[in-house]
Amino acid sequence: MGENVLNPALPHSAPLLRLSFGMRLQKIGLNPTLLAGLVILSVVVLMAIAAPLLTPYDPIAQKLDEAFKPPLSPNHPLGTDNFGRDMWSRILYSARLDLQIGLLSVVFPFVFGIFVGISAGYLGGHVDTVLMRVLDVMMAFPFLVLVVAIMSVMGPGLFSMYVAFGLVGWIPYARITRGETLTTRNLEYIHAARTIGATTPRVMVRHVLPNVIGPGLVYVFTGMVLAILVGATLSYLGLGPQPPTPEWGAMIAAGRQFLLQAPWMTALPGLALLIFGVALSLIGDGLADRR
Amino acid sequence: MGRGAYIRRRLFLTVFVLFGVTILIFGMVHFLPGDPAATLLGDRATTQNIAELREQLGLNKPLPEQYWMFVSGLVRGQMGTSMQFHQPVRDMVVSRLPISIGLALYAILLAAFLTFTFGLLAAVNKDTWIDQLVRVSFLFVLTMPNFWLGILLILVLSLGLHWFPVAGFGTTFTDHIWYLFLPALTIALALSAVLIRNLRSSVISTTRSDYVRTARAKGLLERIVLMRHILRNAVLSTVTIFGLQFGFLIGGALVVEIVFAIPGLGQLLFTSITSRDYPVVQAITVITALMVILVNLIVDLSYSFLDPRVTYG
Numbered sequence: 244m245g246e247n248v249l250n251p252a253l254p255h256s257a258p259l260l261r262l263s264f265g266m267r268l269q270k271i272g273l274n275p276t277l278l279a280g281l282v283i284l285s286v287v288v289l290m291a292i293a294a295p296l297l298t299p300y301d302p303i304a305q306k307l308d309e310a311f312k313p314p315l316s317p318n319h320p321l322g323t324d325n326f327g328r329d330m331w332s333r334i335l336y337s338a339r340l341d342l343q344i345g346l347l348s349v350v351f352p353f354v355f356g357i358f359v360g361i362s363a364g365y366l367g368g369h370v371d372t373v374l375m376r377v378l379d380v381m382m383a384f385p386f387l388v389l390v391v392a393i394m395s396v397m398g399p400g401l402f403s404m405y406v407a408f409g410l411v412g413w414i415p416y417a418r419i420t421r422g423e424t425l426t427t428r429n430l431e432y433i434h435a436a437r438t439i440g441a442t443t444p445r446v447m448v449r450h451v452l453p454n455v456i457g458p459g460l461v462y463v464f465t466g467m468v469l470a471i472l473v474g475a476t477l478s479y480l481g482l483g484p485q486p487p488t489p490e491w492g493a494m495i496a497a498g499r500q501f502l503l504q505a506p507w508m509t510a511l512p513g514l515a516l517l518i519f520g521v522a523l524s525l526i527g528d529g530l531a532d533r534r
Numbered sequence: 535m536g537r538g539a540y541i542r543r544r545l546f547l548t549v550f551v552l553f554g555v556t557i558l559i560f561g562m563v564h565f566l567p568g569d570p571a572a573t574l575l576g577d578r579a580t581t582q583n584i585a586e587l588r589e590q591l592g593l594n595k596p597l598p599e600q601y602w603m604f605v606s607g608l609v610r611g612q613m614g615t616s617m618q619f620h621q622p623v624r625d626m627v628v629s630r631l632p633i634s635i636g637l638a639l640y641a642i643l644l645a646a647f648l649t650f651t652f653g654l655l656a657a658v659n660k661d662t663w664i665d666q667l668v669r670v671s672f673l674f675v676l677t678m679p680n681f682w683l684g685i686l687l688i689l690v691l692s693l694g695l696h697w698f699p700v701a702g703f704g705t706t707f708t709d710h711i712w713y714l715f716l717p718a719l720t721i722a723l724a725l726s727a728v729l730i731r732n733l734r735s736s737v738i739s740t741t742r743s744d745y746v747r748t749a750r751a752k753g754l755l756e757r758i759v760l761m762r763h764i765l766r767n768a769v770l771s772t773v774t775i776f777g778l779q780f781g782f783l784i785g786g787a788l789v790v791e792i793v794f795a796i797p798g799l800g801q802l803l804f805t806s807i808t809s810r811d812y813p814v815v816q817a818i819t820v821i822t823a824l825m826v827i828l829v830n831l832i833v834d835l836s837y838s839f840l841d842p843r844v845t846y847g
Contacts, residue, residue, distance in 0.1 A: 379547070380554030383823045387785030388803075395807040395815040396562055472679045476789055479681050480804050495682055499793075506689055513682035520677030 277529025283522035291338035300329035302336040303487040311505050322507050324497065330507065334515050337489040341471055341519065344404075348470035349463050351409040356416025357452070357459050363417065364424025364455075365447050374417070381414050387473055391482070399482040408470055415466065416459045423455035464527030468520050475516055491516045541835065548831055555823045559816050560604050564597065574617060574810050608820065614813035618806065623817045626802060631821065633703065634798035637721070638787050638825075640714055644722035645729065649772065652726070653733030654760070660738055668730065676727040680786040684720040684793040691716060701795040717794040721786050725779060732775045736768040743767075770841055777833030781826045788822075 273281075290297060309327035312319050321330035363374040381389075390407040397403035427433065428451065436450045475492025477483040484490045486497075491512040498508030571587040572579060588594055592603065607613060613623040656668040675683065692700045704713040740746065741764055749763045750756075788800030795801075799818050806814035 376550065376554065379551050380558060382781075383551050383555050383827050384558075384819065385781035385785040385822050385826060387782075388788065388819055388822045391803065391807060392559070392562060392815050392819045395810065395812055398810075399807075468677060472677075475679050476681060479679070480789070480792065480807075482807065492679065492681075495679075495685065499685060502685065502689060503693055509682070509685050509689070513678070513686070516679060516682065517674065517677055521674065524673065524677055 272533065274529050274532055276525050276532060280522050280525030280527075280529055283518065284526060287338060287519055287522060288342065290335060291342055294332070294335040294339065298329065298332035298335055300332040302328065302333045302489045304328065311501075313505075314507050314511070321511055322505070324494075324508050325501055325505070330511055333489040333494060334491070334512060337491050337494065337512070338515065338519070340484060340488065340490050341474070341516070344401075344474040345467040345471045345519075345523070347405055348408040348412065348474065349466045351405075352412030352414075352466065353416055353459065353463055355409075356413035357420050357456060359413065359417040360420025360422075360459070361424050361447055361451055361455065364421040365428050365451055366443075367428075371421075375421075378414055378417060381411070384411075386411060386469070387476065390473060390477070394477070394482055399477075399485070401484050404474060404477055404483055408473075412466060412470065415462055419458045419462055420455055423458055424451055427451055427454050461527060461530045464523045464530065468523045468527070471516070471520060471523075544831060544834060548827055551827055552824075555820065555827075556605050556608065557601075559819055559823075560601050563812060563816070564600075569593075574812075613817040613820075616806070616811055616814050618809040618811040618814075623813050626814065627799065627817050627821065630797060630799050630802055633796060634787060634791065634800065635825075636710070637714055637718060637791070637796065637798060638783060640711075640718035641721035641725065641783065641787065644718050645725040648722055648726035649729040649733055650765075653730045653772075654737065654765070656730065656734045657737035657741070658760070665734075669734075672727040672730050675723050678724070680720060680724050681789050681793045683723060684717065684790050687716050687720055688793075701793075703796050714796070717787075717790045717796060720790050720793070721783060724786055725776075725783050728779055729772055729775060733768060733772045736771050737764055740764045740768040767841070770837065773833055773836065773840065777830045780829045781822075784822050784825060 306323075306327035309319070309323050310325055312323040312327075314320065314322040314330070316322055319329050319331065321334065323329055324333070359374055363371040384392075389411050390404075393407040393410060394403045397406060433446060433450055436446050441450070474483060475490070475495070478490045478492035479496040481493075481496070483492060486493060494512035495509050495516075498505065498510075498512070501508055569584065569588075571584045571591060571593060575583055575587060592600060595603075611624055613627070615621065616623050616626060619626065652668050652672070656665045659665050678686075688700055691697045698716045699713050702713055704710050746759060746763050749759045754763075788798075788803055790796075791798045791800030792804055799821070802814060803818045806812075806818075
């Protein structure tokens with residue numbers, strides 16, 4: 244073993260083919276899109292974690308004599324806002340909140356949506372009919388409008404936002420997983436598992452779930468982008484985390500009235516949101532390409 | 535199944551969905567945590583105040599009776615009275631609805647223009663720098679929140695170059711077209727970011743089919759092959775995606791109305807939320823759901839006109 248059988252003259256350690264960077268990435272399951280997304284996301288996450296080390300300023304401490312400093316001012320690389328608060332530290336600290344929004348907003352929808360999708364697809368019959376009709380009804384609502392309507396009953400704030408996302412966000416996961424389950428349920432290994440006497444819950448969890456969860460997992464990243472965008476929109480509208488908590492959407496809203504005087508107050512948080520969103524989209528696209 | 539039978543089945547389904555929509559909106563007020571009367575009165579309300587308001591709003595009646603009042607009101611076009619403005623919700627909504635619908639239609643027109651221009655441009659120049667530029671630019675647009683994109687357009691095109699008004703709606707029809715251009719463009723950019731991706735890949739895969747090769751072999755002009763043979767077939771899946779994206783378009787439009795201070799449903803919706811005016815919120819939620827249902831019905835029914843080969847099974 245280990246000898247080069249095709250050409251014994253070549254020493255077995257000599258590489259037959261030099262792998263390009265792209266091919267090496269593919270060997271470990273990465274592609275350039277996925278890698279780019281992961282790198283950007285890691286940087287964002289690290290910066291959010293290390294926020295206190297990366298800035299000496301308190302993100303909510305007001306210093307009115309330092310208000311409206313443009314970016315690249317001494318001591319304030321990204322300038323200050325109308326209350327003299329350092330933009331760089333506000334953007335860093337709000338990364339923590341927006342990461343949390345992105346994560347918490349997809350956990351429940353993912354788990355519940357996968358559960359509904361597998362149940363509908365595997366059990367079929369009335370369960371499927373009822374669940375699919377519920378989906379039809381939920382899909383008639385624009386996502387944002389339904390979220391906003393739920394929040395109008397529960398009142399504004401982060402908690403209501405998570406509840407609203409939880410109640411609305413599971414739909415795509417359920418649809419995707421149901422479709423996958425419909426093709427998987429008739430495969431041989433599922434029949435085999437049933438034949439040897441595995442119970443329905445066991446087949447669903449041990450045999451169907453691992454084989455249908457992939458596309459739902461890929462969608463998690465799209466779902467996170469959506470959650471962060473809608474979250475930012477809600478706080479732009481004043482329904483999300485309340486001031487002075489730094490959050491990108493709320494910062495954009497605060498900058499809106501100083502658009503001429505201090506355009507950076509609006510542009511920079513939006514840019515942060517954009518970078519974060521692009522990272523997640525790249526990861527989603529990269530994962531989808533892998534399949 | 536013939537077209538007639540399909541349309542009947544589809545309409546039956548629509549009626550069912552409408553029923554579900556009313557149940558859901560009704561249920562929201564009654565089953566979510568939070569008493570609408572208490573929320574409405576704020577923190578300083580006494581238990582007696584709350585009890586009185588509950589009685590006044592009919593919240594103490596049995597649920598089926600309340601649901602019946604809600605639905606029969608909707609059918610008669612009576613959606614209650616605004617708690618904030620003490621006006622019939624119907625009048626408030628009816629005066630603003632045309633503005634929002636106009637904005638949405640304007641955005642759809644612009645989105646169609648952007649999608650066909652850039653989708654085809656990218657597909658025809660597949661894998662060249664033009665393709666890459668279109669794809670990367672619209673990936674960025676896709677990830678931008680609508681409201682931020684709107685503000686950036688204001689910053690550059692209104693405040694910077696003075697090409698368009700910063701906000702408002704105007705008084706004459708020409709004014710409206712002029713004032714609504716930037717808001718419509720904001721919505722259209724976001725919508726077309728999704729559609730361009732789809733049209734591009736759909737055109738590329740259609741180009742590989744045999745009938746396109748035959749058309750080219752016949753010596754047809756490339757322009758005719760592209761418009762009559764490729765695009766007509768490729769556009770079908772893009773229309774489906776449009777139907778699915780319509781909800782996002784409506785949501786985005788409501789927010790963009792706020793950014794550009796347009797007196798449409800969006801402004802009414804968001805002021806009603808802040809003041810906890812839930813009859814108004816309910817009415818707008820019903821209307822947007824109706825719009826989504828209607829557009830998806832039109833999309834489903836349009837297939838057989840766009841592509842005569844489509845049969846309904």
